[in-house]
Amino acid sequence: MKSSRLVSLLLLLQTRGRMTAAQLAEELEVSVRTVYRDVEALSAAGVPLYGDAGHAGGYRLLDGYRTRLTGLTAQEAEALFLSGVPGPAAELGLGPVLAAAQLKVRAALPAELRAHADRVAGRFHLDAPGWYTDADDTPYLPAVADAVWRGRVLHVTYRRWREPTDVRRRLEPLGLVLKAGRWYVVAAPGPRTYRVDQILELTPADEDFTRPADFDLAAYWTAYQRDFHRALYRAEALVRLAPGARLTGPAAETAxxxxxxxxxxxxxxxxxxxxxxxxxxxxLRLGTDIEVLEPAELRARMADTVTELAWRYRTDGDAAT
Structure with a gap:
């Protein structure tokens, strides 16, 4: 929209100083002719914007013309620019919105705090997904996010791990969670948790729902993870660990x-x-740094595997015959 573009043009000049029409056009993804018209509109609105001709020319704002954001400390400014994760924002369809918001905040910061924010942005980068994993295909994520925000019912076809695998569900989406690069939607009734990448079909309903006044997404997710681990790890093993051996996940904490x-x-x-x-x-990943004592069936399976590996890697020259 023209109004938002005018604000972006103003904030670009406020943040970066003198810029040519070509530079502004590239940043705003419009034509140079559009930039000329926008500059005229800002000038007509009383914005003290001046154009200099020549090789070093361009548009600039009168010194001192800015909107200042007060009340922020240096640490708060740093945290503000560290909190924006462009990948997930883009997946939600909010990439341009995030960029515009950061531009507005940066333009409003005093010079000292802006320097702190730039320092953080240049030295820290957040990358949520794990290594060696392909990104989930989540074509319905923007639609789910929109339903969460607007409080609208969704009808989905969802793929679960047990039979029947493909089921129809009516969801009242309460919130979205990004965990280790994977998106989950928490929805009533229940509430229950669904992986967004397992939504096969989605139809927005022309129906609102009432969000529970006492629902706390962060508290729900904490309890959900705790219950998930309890349900997942139903058995236990007695093991001996060599000095320096490292388990992972809940096993590491319990060990x-x-x-x-x-x-x-x-x-x-x-x-x-x-x-x-x-x-x-x-x-098996720990090799000789672990010995399984119980349960007996697991110890026997470990022994069988070790025996097979020893036979496969024997050096008497007979392995290939």
Whole structure:
């Protein structure tokens, strides 16, 4: 819209100083002719904007013309520019909005605080997804976000892990959560948690819903994670860990809490396991730095795997025959 473009033009000049019409056109993604018209509109509105001709010319604002944002400390300005994650914002369809908001805030900051904000932006970059994982395909994320914001009902076809896999659901979306690069929508009734990338079809309903007045998204997510881990890790294993051995996830926390040092320098600990298959794969990563004592079935599977590996890697020259 023209009004938002005029504000952006004004803030660009306020933030960067003198800029040519070509530079402004490139930043605003419009033609130079449009920039000329916008400059005329701002001047007519009383904005003290001047144009200088020549090689070093361009448009500039009268010195001292700015809107100042008061009450921010240097640390608050730094945190403000650290909080913007462009990737997730773009996925939500808010990339341009985030850029515009940061431009407005930066333009309104006093010079000293602007320097602090630029320092953070140049030295810290937030990248939420984990390594070696492809980004989830979430074509319906903007629609879900819109429904969350407007309080509108959604009808979706959702793919779950158990039969029947594809089900129809009526959702009252209460909030979105980004966890390790993956988007989840928390929705009533329940509420329950759904992976946005598992939504196969989505139809916005012409129906509003009443958001529970006492619903706290952050508190719900904390409780959901706690309950999820309790349901996931239903069994436990007794293991011996070599000095320096490192488990991951809930097993690491529990191992530290239940650790019993042994005379040989190893540590005896009980750790939660998701399943025999999962524990088998996870413990094998530690190689000779772990010994499984219980359950007996898991210990036997570890022994069978080690025996097979020893046979496969034997050096007597017979492995290939």
């Amino acid at each position: 530290h809490r239940t650790a019993h040092p042994q005379p040989d320098g190893w540590t005896l600990a009980r750790v939660p396991i998701e399943s025999l298959d999962h524990a088998h794969a996870e413990f």
